[in-house]
Amino acid sequence: MAVDGASLDIHPGEVLAVVGESGSGKSQTALAVTGLLARNGTPEGSILWEGREILGLPEHRLARLRSEEIAMIFQNPMTCLNPYLRISTQMIEGMTLNRKMTRTQARSACIEMLETVQIADAGNRIDMYPHEFSGGMLQRIMIAMSLLRRPRLLIADEPTTALDVTVQMQIVQLLEHIRRQYDTAIMLITHDLGLVASISDRISIMYNGQIMESGLAENVFSRPRHPYTRALLDAVPRIDQDEKILRGIAGDPPDPASRTPGCPFHSRCAYRMAPCVEHRPDTLGSREHAHACHLPDET
Amino acid sequence: MTALLEVDNVTVEFSLRGGPVPGSPSRDRFAALEGVSLELAERETLGIVGESGSGKTTLVRAIVGMVPIQKGRIVWKGSDLSGTDPDSRRRIRKDMSMIFQNPLASLNPRMTIGQIIAEPCQVHEPHASRAEIRRRVAETMERVGLAPALVNRYPHEFSGGQCQRVGIARALIGRPKLIICDEPVAALDVSIRAQIVNLLKQLQDEFGISLIMISHDLSVIRHVSHRIMVMYLGHVMEMLPSGHLLQNSCHPYTRALIESVPIPDPSIQKAREMRTIKGELPSMRNPPSGCRFTTRCPIARDRCGDSRPALLEAGPGHWLACPYCDPPPGLKTG
Ligand SMILES: Nc1ncnc2c1ncn2[C@@H]1O[C@H](COP(=O)(O)OP(=O)(O)OP(=O)(O)O)[C@@H](O)[C@H]1O
Ligand code: SF4
Ligand SMILES: [Mg+2]
Numbered sequence: 001m002a003v004d005g006a007s008l009d010i011h012p013g014e015v016l017a018v019v020g021e022s023g024s025g026k027s028q029t030a031l032a033v034t035g036l037l038a039r040n041g042t043p044e045g046s047i048l049w050e051g052r053e054i055l056g057l058p059e060h061r062l063a064r065l066r067s068e069e070i071a072m073i074f075q076n077p078m079t080c081l082n083p084y085l086r087i088s089t090q091m092i093e094g095m096t097l098n099r100k101m102t103r104t105q106a107r108s109a110c111i112e113m114l115e116t117v118q119i120a121d122a123g124n125r126i127d128m129y130p131h132e133f134s135g136g137m138l139q140r141i142m143i144a145m146s147l148l149r150r151p152r153l154l155i156a157d158e159p160t161t162a163l164d165v166t167v168q169m170q171i172v173q174l175l176e177h178i179r180r181q182y183d184t185a186i187m188l189i190t191h192d193l194g195l196v197a198s199i200s201d202r203i204s205i206m207y208n209g210q211i212m213e214s215g216l217a218e219n220v221f222s223r224p225r226h227p228y229t230r231a232l233l234d235a236v237p238r239i240d241q242d243e244k245i246l247r248g249i250a251g252d253p254p255d256p257a258s259r260t261p262g263c264p265f266h267s268r269c270a271y272r273m274a275p276c277v278e279h280r281p282d283t284l285g286s287r288e289h290a291h292a293c294h295l296p297d298e299t
Numbered sequence: 300m301t302a303l304l305e306v307d308n309v310t311v312e313f314s315l316r317g318g319p320v321p322g323s324p325s326r327d328r329f330a331a332l333e334g335v336s337l338e339l340a341e342r343e344t345l346g347i348v349g350e351s352g353s354g355k356t357t358l359v360r361a362i363v364g365m366v367p368i369q370k371g372r373i374v375w376k377g378s379d380l381s382g383t384d385p386d387s388r389r390r391i392r393k394d395m396s397m398i399f400q401n402p403l404a405s406l407n408p409r410m411t412i413g414q415i416i417a418e419p420c421q422v423h424e425p426h427a428s429r430a431e432i433r434r435r436v437a438e439t440m441e442r443v444g445l446a447p448a449l450v451n452r453y454p455h456e457f458s459g460g461q462c463q464r465v466g467i468a469r470a471l472i473g474r475p476k477l478i479i480c481d482e483p484v485a486a487l488d489v490s491i492r493a494q495i496v497n498l499l500k501q502l503q504d505e506f507g508i509s510l511i512m513i514s515h516d517l518s519v520i521r522h523v524s525h526r527i528m529v530m531y532l533g534h535v536m537e538m539l540p541s542g543h544l545l546q547n548s549c550h551p552y553t554r555a556l557i558e559s560v561p562i563p564d565p566s567i568q569k570a571r572e573m574r575t576i577k578g579e580l581p582s583m584r585n586p587p588s589g590c591r592f593t594t595r596c597p598i599a600r601d602r603c604g605d606s607r608p609a610l611l612e613a614g615p616g617h618w619l620a621c622p623y624c625d626p627p628p629g630l631k632t633g
Contacts, residue, residue: 021488022459134579135351164350164515165559166576172561173575191489194518194561197568217565235493237522239545239560240567246522248493252458268490 007211008204009287012152013183015175017200017217019232020207021191021253071146075158077138080145081130087114088126091145113144117174136167143174150182157189172198193236197221202287205229208254208264210280215289225291228265263294271295301377303476303509304339304362309371311354311361315584329584331357332533334371336610339477344503344510346524346541348517348556352583354533355513359479362511363395364388393423396470400482402462406454413450416440416468423473435472442505443468443498460491464498471502479511484519496523517544517560526616529553532583532591535610539617547617549624552592590621598623 010016048054054065074080082090088107095106107126114122117140130138139159146154156175160168176199178184188200196203197217204214205228213226224230234247251268260266266276275281275294283292311332332354339345347355360366362373364380373380375391383391396419399405406415416436420427427435437447443464454462463483470478480499484492500523503510514520520527521541528538529552537550548554555576562568578595581587587594589604596603600623613619613626 021490137579164580165517166350166555169559169561169573169575173573192561193489193563194568197563197565198561198573200565221563221565232489233563235490236563237496237518238562238564239518239521239557240562243522246493246496248495248497249490250494252460253488253490 008187008214010153010185010187010202012185013179014202015179015186015188015200017188017190017196017203019190019193019196019203019205068149069152070155071149071151071153072155072157073139073142073146073159075161077135077142078130080142081138083130086127086129087141091126091148094145095148110144110148113148114141116147116177117141117144118170119144134167136163136170139163139167139171140174143171143178147178147182147184151184153185153187154178155187155189158191159188160195161190161192168195169198175199193232205232208256208258210264211283211292212265213289213291215285215287219289223289225289225297226265226293227269227271227295229291231268231270263292301340302338302374303341303343303376304337305372305374306335306337306358306362307372307374309335309358309361309373310369311357311366312369329586330369330533331583332361334607335530335533335535336371337528337535337538339509339511341476341509342503342507343526344512344524346520346527347511347513347530348515348520348527349530350580351515352532352580353530354583355530356481357533358530359397359481359511359513363397363479364392393419393473394476396473396475396478398463398466398470398478398480398483401486402459402466403454403457406462406465408454411451411453412440412445412457412465415454415465416472419469419473436468439468439472442502443471444494458491459487460494463487463491463495467495467498467502471506474506475508477509477511479513481513482515483512485515492519499523517556529556532581532586534591534607535618535620536592537617537619537621538610539614539619543614543617547614549613549626550619550621551596551598551624555595555597592621 008016008018049065049069054062088110091110092103092106095101095109096103101109111122111126114126119125119137119140133141160171163171172195175186179186188196190196200217202215203217203220205212205220205226207228213220213224213229220229221233224233231247231249235249237243237246249268254264262277262279263269263281266272269276273294279294281292281294283290285291309332310330312328312330315327315329335358337345347358349355357366361368368381375394380388380391413436416439417432420432420435436450440447440450445461445464445468454465457465483499484495487495496519499510502508512520512523521544524541526538527541527544529536529550531552536552537548539548545557548557558574559576562571576595581594587604589606590596590599590608593599593603603623608620608622610618610620
C-alpha cells in the first residue's frame with residue numbers, strides 16, 4: 001500500500017483502527033486507499049478491492065469506486081457541507097444524481113437516514129442550514145450523507161476529536177450500529193486510544209508512515225509487543241486507574257519528511273540497539289498479532 | 300487554610316449580539332456564567348470539566364479580569380478585586396498567568412522565543428536590567444525543559460510540545476502564585492501530553508503554585524487535580540476531591556460524564572454498559588429553567604424545572620446541586 005510499504009486489510013463489517021500521532025501517515029494511508037493520492041503522491045505496491053487490483057485503474061473507474069463503494073467522513077463536518085445550502089438540498093442532490101429516483105423518493109430516503117442517525121424531528125430539520133445544528137449533530141448528518149450511497153467501506157478520519165465526550169459515545173454507538181446493520185467495513189483513523197478500545201476489531205499502530213504493530217484489538221492492548229505501542233499506552237491516564245506518574249515519550253513526533261534506514265521509532269525508543277539505527281526490522285507474526293521490532297520477543 | 304482565590308457568586312453576561320456589554324437591556328443579554336462560587340487554596344490544583352459552552356473559559360477570563368462581571372466578587376488573598384485601585388489590581392494580576400490551548404497560535408510569530416518569554420517580565424518589572432532578564436529567561440527555559448541555546452529561534456521552528464513549553468515558561472517567569480491552564484494539552488499529540496502534564500505537576504511542587512486546569516478530558520483532570528468542579532451551561536453541578544470522583548460523585552451529569560469516558564482497554568471497555576446521555580446540549584442563549592440539566596437528566600422530575608437547585612454540602616469538601624440523586628455511596632448511613 002501507498003505509505004512506505006504499509007499494508008492493511010479490512011473485511012466487510014470489520015472495524016479497523018489506524019492509530020498514530022500527527023505525522024504518522026495515517027490519513028495518508030486512507031487517501032491512498034481511495035486512490036486520491038495517485039494524483040500527487042505516487043503509491044507503490046498494490047491495493048486490492050475485493051480481490052482485484054485497483055492501483056493503476058483508469059481514473060474514471062477509480063472515481064466510480066470512490067463515489068459508489070467508499071465514503072469518507074472527517075473531523076470537521078463542514079469540510080463536506082456547504083454552509084449556504086439547506087441540508088435537504090445537499091443530501092437530495094447526491095441521490096437524484098446517482099440513482100434514478102424522484103425528488104420525493106430521495107427526500108423520504110434522506111429523512112429516513114437522518115432518523116437512523118437520531119436526528120429528532122428530521123422531517124422538518126432536513127430543511128435547516130448547517131449553522132442551525134450543533135457540532136455533534138453535524139457530525140451525524142455527515143455520517144447520514146455518507147451512508148446514503150450504502151458504501152462498502154467507510155473511512156472515518158478523527159470523527160469524534162472535536163466533540164464532547166458525551167457526544168463521542170453517541171457517534172461510537174452509531175458507527176457500531178452501521179456496521180451491524182449494513183455490514184459496512186469501517187476504517188477508523190484516530191489517535192484516541194479510548195475510542196479505539198470502544199469499537200475496533202483490529203488495530204494498526206503507525207509511526208512515520210510505517211506499521212509498528214497490528215492485530216486483534218484485544219491482543220494489541222493486552223499484550224503490546226512494540227516499544228512504541230507500550231509507551232503510547234503508558235502515556236494516557238485512565239479513568240479507572242490511579243497512576244502516580246504518567247510516562248511521557250521523550251522527544252517529538254516524527255517529521256514526516258524524514259526517512260531512516262532503520263526503525264522509524266529508534267530516536268525515541270528506550271530499548272534502542274545498534275541494528276535499530278541501521279536496519280528496518282521485519283514484520284513478524286500473523287493477522288491476529290504482528291509487529292516490527294529488533295528486540296527479541298518477551299522483553 | 301486561607302483561600303488564595305475566592306470566586307463568590309459570580310455572574311457574567313454577554314450581549315446576544317456578541318461581546319460583553321454591561322449596559323445593554325437585560326432582554327438582549329444571556330448569562331454565560333450564573334452564580335458561580337469556588338475557593339482555591341495555595342498549592343492546590345482545581346480541575347474544571349464540562350461540555351463545550353459550559354462557561355469554563357468565561358470563568359477563568361473573569362478571574363484574570365479579561366471579561367467584566369455583572370454580579371458577585373472575585374477575592375484575591377482577602378481583597379476584593381473589583382474594589383481595589385487599578386495599581387494594586389495590576390500587581391495582583393502579576394500573580395496570575397495563563398496558558399492556552401493552541402500553543403503555536405498563542406505565540407507572536409515575529410518575536411523570538413527569548414522575547415516572548417521575557418515579555419511579562421518587562422511589563423511587570425520595568426526596572427529589571429537586560430542582563431537580569433536574560434538570566435531569568437535562560438533559567439526559566441531550563442526549568443521547562445528548553446535548551447537556553449534556543450533563545451533566538453522563532454515559534455514556527457518549534458514543535459507543538461516545545462511551543463507549549465514556551466507558553467509555560469512565559470507564564471512562569473514572573474513567579475506567579477496562580478497559573479490558569481485552559482485546555483493545555485488538547486491540541487498536542489498523545490505522547491506529548493504526558494510530558495506537559497508531568498511538567499506542570501513538577502513546577503507546581505517546586506514553586507508552590509496553585510493551578511486551575513480546564514479540560515474536556517476527565518481522565519486528565521482526575522490525574523492532575525486535587526479537586527474537580529463540574530460545570531454545565533454556566534452553573535456548577537458538583538465539586539469534590541478528585542480522589543472521590545469515581546466512588547462518591549453522585550450528580551447525574553457527573554455520572555454521565557464518567558460513563559462516557561472510554562477506557563483504553565477493549566476487554567474492559569467493550570464489556571461496559573455505555574449509557575449515553577440523551578438529547579442535545581441546549582443553547583446557552585435559551586437555557587432550561589430550574590436545574591439546567593433537566594432536559595437530559597435520566598432522573599429528572601417535574602419539580603426540577605421550577606427552581607435552581609442550591610449547591611449544598613453533601614460530605615466533607617463535596618458540594619452538590621441536585622436534591623434528587625442518591626447520596627454518595629461512601630457516605631450512606633443506616
Ligand atoms: N465574548 C463573548 N461574547 C458573546 N458570547 C460569548 C463570549 N464569550 C463566550 N461566549 C458564550 O458564552 C458561553 C460560554 O462560553 P465559554 O467559552 O466560556 O465555554 P467553554 O466552557 O470554555 O467551552 P469550550 O469547551 O468550547 O471551550 C458560550 O455560549 C459562548 O458562545
Ligand atoms: S435537579 Fe433534577 S434535573 Fe437536575 S440533576 Fe437533579 S434530578 Fe436531574
Ligand atoms: Mg473554553
